[in-house]
Amino acid sequence: MTRAKTSAVRKASDSAPDIAWRWDDAPPDMDYVREALFRHIGKPVARKEDKRLLTGKGRFTDDFNLPGQTYAAMVRSPHPHARILGIDASAALAAPGVLAVLTGVDVLADGLGPIPHNPLPKTNFDMKLSAPGGGAPFIGPHLLLPADKVRHVGEAVAVVVAESAAQAMDAAELVDVDYEELDFVIDALDAASGSCPSVVWDEVPDNVFVETHFGDREATDAAFARAAHVVEASFHIDRVTGVPMEPRAALAAFDAESGKYTLYAGSGGAVRQKNELAEVLGIEPKSLRVLSFDVGGNFGTRNRTYVEFGLTLWASRRVGRPVKYTATRSEAFLTDYQGRDLHTTVALAMDAEGRFLAMRADNLSNVGARCVSLSPLSKGSGLITGSYDIPAATLRSRAVFTNTMCTQAYRSSGRPEVTYAIERLVEIAAKQIGMDPIELRRRNMIAPDRMPYRNAVGQVYDSGTYETNMDQAMALFDWDGFAARREEATARGMLLGRGLANYVESSIGSPRERAEITVLPDGRIEVVIGTQPSGQGHETSFAQVVADMLGVPVETVTIIIGDTDVVSVGGGSHSGRSMRHAGTVMAMASSELLAEARRRAAEHFDVALDRIERDGDQYRVAGTNHTVGLFELAALPSGPLAVARTNEMHTPVFPNGTAICEVEIDPELCHVEITRYATIDDVGRCINPMIVHGQTHGGIAQGVGQAMWELCVTDPDSGQPLAGSFMDYGMPRADNLPSFDAEIAEVISPTNPLGIKAGGEGGTTPALATVTLAVLDALAPLGVTDIKMPLTPNTIWRAIGEARQQEKGVME
Amino acid sequence: MQDVTLTVNGKTETRRVEGRTLLVQFLREHLGLTGTHVGCDTSQCGACTVILGGRAVKSCTILASAAAARGEVLTIEGLGDEEALSPMQEAFHRHHALQCGFCTPGMVMAAHNMVQRHEGELTEAIVRRELEGNLCRCTGYHNIVKAVLAAAEAHRAVASAPAGQD
Ligand code: FES
Ligand code: FES
Numbered sequence: 001m002t003r004a005k006t007s008a009v010r011k012a013s014d015s016a017p018d019i020a021w022r023w024d025d026a027p028p029d030m031d032y033v034r035e036a037l038f039r040h041i042g043k044p045v046a047r048k049e050d051k052r053l054l055t056g057k058g059r060f061t062d063d064f065n066l067p068g069q070t071y072a073a074m075v076r077s078p079h080p081h082a083r084i085l086g087i088d089a090s091a092a093l094a095a096p097g098v099l100a101v102l103t104g105v106d107v108l109a110d111g112l113g114p115i116p117h118n119p120l121p122k123t124n125f126d127m128k129l130s131a132p133g134g135g136a137p138f139i140g141p142h143l144l145l146p147a148d149k150v151r152h153v154g155e156a157v158a159v160v161v162a163e164s165a166a167q168a169m170d171a172a173e174l175v176d177v178d179y180e181e182l183d184f185v186i187d188a189l190d191a192a193s194g195s196c197p198s199v200v201w202d203e204v205p206d207n208v209f210v211e212t213h214f215g216d217r218e219a220t221d222a223a224f225a226r227a228a229h230v231v232e233a234s235f236h237i238d239r240v241t242g243v244p245m246e247p248r249a250a251l252a253a254f255d256a257e258s259g260k261y262t263l264y265a266g267s268g269g270a271v272r273q274k275n276e277l278a279e280v281l282g283i284e285p286k287s288l289r290v291l292s293f294d295v296g297g298n299f300g301t302r303n304r305t306y307v308e309f310g311l312t313l314w315a316s317r318r319v320g321r322p323v324k325y326t327a328t329r330s331e332a333f334l335t336d337y338q339g340r341d342l343h344t345t346v347a348l349a350m351d352a353e354g355r356f357l358a359m360r361a362d363n364l365s366n367v368g369a370r371c372v373s374l375s376p377l378s379k380g381s382g383l384i385t386g387s388y389d390i391p392a393a394t395l396r397s398r399a400v401f402t403n404t405m406c407t408q409a410y411r412s413s414g415r416p417e418v419t420y421a422i423e424r425l426v427e428i429a430a431k432q433i434g435m436d437p438i439e440l441r442r443r444n445m446i447a448p449d450r451m452p453y454r455n456a457v458g459q460v461y462d463s464g465t466y467e468t469n470m471d472q473a474m475a476l477f478d479w480d481g482f483a484a485r486r487e488e489a490t491a492r493g494m495l496l497g498r499g500l501a502n503y504v505e506s507s508i509g510s511p512r513e514r515a516e517i518t519v520l521p522d523g524r525i526e527v528v529i530g531t532q533p534s535g536q537g538h539e540t541s542f543a544q545v546v547a548d549m550l551g552v553p554v555e556t557v558t559i560i561i562g563d564t565d566v567v568s569v570g571g572g573s574h575s576g577r578s579m580r581h582a583g584t585v586m587a588m589a590s591s592e593l594l595a596e597a598r599r600r601a602a603e604h605f606d607v608a609l610d611r612i613e614r615d616g617d618q619y620r621v622a623g624t625n626h627t628v629g630l631f632e633l634a635a636l637p638s639g640p641l642a643v644a645r646t647n648e649m650h651t652p653v654f655p656n657g658t659a660i661c662e663v664e665i666d667p668e669l670c671h672v673e674i675t676r677y678a679t680i681d682d683v684g685r686c687i688n689p690m691i692v693h694g695q696t697h698g699g700i701a702q703g704v705g706q707a708m709w710e711l712c713v714t715d716p717d718s719g720q721p722l723a724g725s726f727m728d729y730g731m732p733r734a735d736n737l738p739s740f741d742a743e744i745a746e747v748i749s750p751t752n753p754l755g756i757k758a759g760g761e762g763g764t765t766p767a768l769a770t771v772t773l774a775v776l777d778a779l780a781p782l783g784v785t786d787i788k789m790p791l792t793p794n795t796i797w798r799a800i801g802e803a804r805q806q807e808k809g810v811m812e
Numbered sequence: 813m814q815d816v817t818l819t820v821n822g823k824t825e826t827r828r829v830e831g832r833t834l835l836v837q838f839l840r841e842h843l844g845l846t847g848t849h850v851g852c853d854t855s856q857c858g859a860c861t862v863i864l865g866g867r868a869v870k871s872c873t874i875l876a877s878a879a880a881a882r883g884e885v886l887t888i889e890g891l892g893d894e895e896a897l898s899p900m901q902e903a904f905h906r907h908h909a910l911q912c913g914f915c916t917p918g919m920v921m922a923a924h925n926m927v928q929r930h931e932g933e934l935t936e937a938i939v940r941r942e943l944e945g946n947l948c949r950c951t952g953y954h955n956i957v958k959a960v961l962a963a964a965e966a967h968r969a970v971a972s973a974p975a976g977q978d
Contacts, residue, residue, distance in 0.1 A: 050905045054892075058914075247851065535911030701953070726852055726856035727854055733944050734948075
């Protein structure tokens with residue numbers, strides 16, 4: 001592919017990377033904190049949040065109601081691409097209970113701005129993406145309702161507000177929208193072909209709005225030129241959606257007297273929602289309070305702002321009453337931010353002994369109708385070489401608009417895609433050169449003494465023992481017992497296969513986090529923090545960290561999250577950032593608090609500071625029996641014992657590991673059963689193994705789900721999404737998954753004081769590859785060499801049929 | 813509009829509702845029992861599972877007016893409270909069988925009913941098969957299955973304990 005475009009070329013420099021966290025720069029008494037580690041940390045403390053959730057006392061968004069509330073329903077586009085010629089709302093307005101019908105024209109008339117999505121990852125270490133030819137990419141403004149045209153099926157074109165939810169829904173059916181249908185495009189390759197009749201945005205006539213080249217072209221070309229072997233393959237990691245079990249919901253109220261808005265809306269971070277929605281409404285952030293308590297799953301889908309949140313806020317001002325909106329599952333399937341959808345072509349150059357010399361990759365990300373996030377493309381771009389030492393690489397990263405729902409960072413954003421590509425390519429390479437695929441991996445995995453390791457596109461892996469992971473995973477899986485198991489399966493007429501994948505991923509995430517810690521005289525400690533859990537158990541694991549630092553029982557610590565009137569700064573929860581960022585800033589705040597407590601104790605006893613010794617939460621004058629407790633210090637007249645600390649931390653960490661899957665396939669029914677799944681995940685320091693294991697299990701299920709059943713299918717002829725309910729979107733269920741053998745490896749990261757990497761996403765990252773490779777291994781005796789996810793019975797049946805056909809062709 | 817009378821968690825309640833009101837709407841919107849959740853519109857996720865007349869049912873598939881004839885309703889709020897969790901709630905807590913907690917009430921009600929119906933005689937295969945209609949996106953089911961089996965074992969232990977020994 002040659003395109004006459006100049007693009008920014010970035011080269012990785014060779015200088016030895018310095019990524020270490022420095023204790024010297026740490027605040028006072030950080031040594032205390034270091035020593036205090038790790039009384040509660042590392043223990044499977046049962047979760048504080050469980051009891052309310054188990055007894056029906058959870059506070060999910062739809063559980064809230066306000067007096068006099070009204071209900072919103074959306075009018076959604078049935079077309080993938082159409083001009084809006086006019087909207088006639090008269091019949092809807094005349095329907096019972098209807099209070100208002102608002103359209104894109106009203107949005108413009110009221111001066112509402114687009115959602116400021118800010119899709120470019122922005123830490124110093126993120127891969128920097130730019131427009132073709134350089135500069136900031138055009139992202140497609142995301143207004144609450146479009147006035148010009150609809151760009152995907154399901155896009156909201158009008159909102160109806162009525163006295164009851166049923167009346168709003170009934171009236172939404174009566175809104176008459178006059179559309180002029182336009183050419184549409186669904187697949188990224190078609191959209192980027194250069195001759196696509198559908199132009200999603202006039203500003204980007206060829207639909208490609210990001211094109212950046214990374215790596216060292218000369219070195220890569222040279223390596224390919226002298227290579228003994230070259231393999232190349234193309235893959236499409238298809239579109240899936242996050243499916244958090246709680247459909248998204250919003251409850252908005254406007255108080256005309258104070259001019260203040262309130263929004264109840266579960267999300268991945270209330271602070272971000274507040275700032276972005278304030279900008280949409282054209283108000284000061286302080287005039288908007290966002291509340292996000294219990295959140296029924298996120299997986300990335302909730303980290304970006306939804307139009308419905310802005311619409312309920314705006315409508316509540318227009319109708320002068322609170323407005324509630326709860327998405328149906330069908331709406332969630334159509335318009336939750338979706339995930340993946342990457343086309344990738346990869347090539348690998350090897351010497352005669354199978355040593356990897358260089359890699360070329362070409363990635364094309366389908367962002368949908370607007371660009372909400374480039375994180376999947378950016379994350380994946382940095383990790384194209386995977387767990388392997390590949391000295392040279394080049395990569396072209398492009399992103400393209402299509403007439404589909406927007407994509408966002410979905411569970412382990414970008415990494416499962418590239419892991420799938422490299423691990424499948426490694427297997428193809430092994431086959432081509434006739435080497436055992438495990439041996440080929442061993443030969444090329446990054447050795448521990450190379451850490452920190454700068455990969456060919458410039459990412460610096462912090463630490464890890466990759467080959468040990470693989471050995472441990474193989475032992476856990478009983479790799480050597482496979483032959484006997486296969487024999488047994490064959491005797492029953494079944495096909496058994498196994499697939500192994502190594503992975504490395506990155507956790508970067510929003511760099512700033514703030515913690516406020518207050519010691520209350522009544523024996524409680526309150527911690528305000530800006531992350532937003534949706535099942536990750538922060539109320540427990542964060543309390544463990546603070547309890548350790550301050551030397552108090554974990555029950556005394558309460559974590560406060562999710563109310564922007566209390567929480568002022570916070571990066572939210574995404575990209576596995578929470579424990580590392582929050583843990584670090586909580587450690588810093590704790591150390592400041594300890595210093596202050598010591599100062600007060602000295603003042604209290606009127607002795608020099610260095611005479612105060614600390615033992616747990618007690619402060620003693622050395623050599624005496626004069627002691628004062630932390631909570632007593634908080635009761636002294638010197639005012640509240642509290643600290644607030646903000647920290648910025650850019651250095652990424654690289655969780656890594658190995659997963660192995662075994663499948664049994666019935667060649668007649670083409671049913672695939674997962675019989676075994678083992679995984680080793682290096683998460684760095686593990687604060688609560690029970691929680692981390694739980695995250696891993698869920699992560700595996702999501703990765704396996706994409707490999708086996710999940711797919712956002714769109715009909716190519718009509719552009720209609722066909723997966724609109726649990727009847728047509730295959731989900732991981734209790735009866736189609738096995739129990740997992742998951743173990744944690746703790747290689748402490750040098751980049752942050754707690755040594756944390758991240759947990760959970762590692763379950764997802766290798767799973768697409770392990771399951772696909774296991775299925776290919778099982779089907780190999782039938783001559784199947786390639787297959788596309790999801791691995792449904794239909795896919796298997798077709799693959800077997802095609803292989804038979806080919807065999808026949810060869811024989812004839 | 814019509815009057816619907818239901819006995820929920822041992823309390824008899826009457827509300828005037830639209831004929832199309834589903835049992836789950838009656839519980840959430842009219843009785844304020846928001847522990848029962850709605851996760852879909854095709855009766856497939858099980859987040860709305862309650863026990864009606866001794867059977868676990870999806871409360872989004874039955875009209876409130878039709879429920880009265882089927883017996884009493886037990887919801888998550890009636891199973892145990894924060895001070896005294898029921899054995900199944902306790903097993904979920906101990907085995908970390910919940911993360912976000914959205915599927916949890918439905919999962920717990922289905923599991924509670926399953927243990928009762930099978931009198932604690934459960935295997936992993938039965939548990940997995942019978943929970944097929946309860947979706948969870950967070951846990952990968954691993955710890956849910958563990959919790960249900962543990963609760964079943966506890967149930968058997970209690971059932972087989974000689975009388976008078978409690
Ligand atoms: S809400 Fe009843 S099954 Fe989903
Ligand atoms: S715990 Fe979140 S859906 Fe089950």
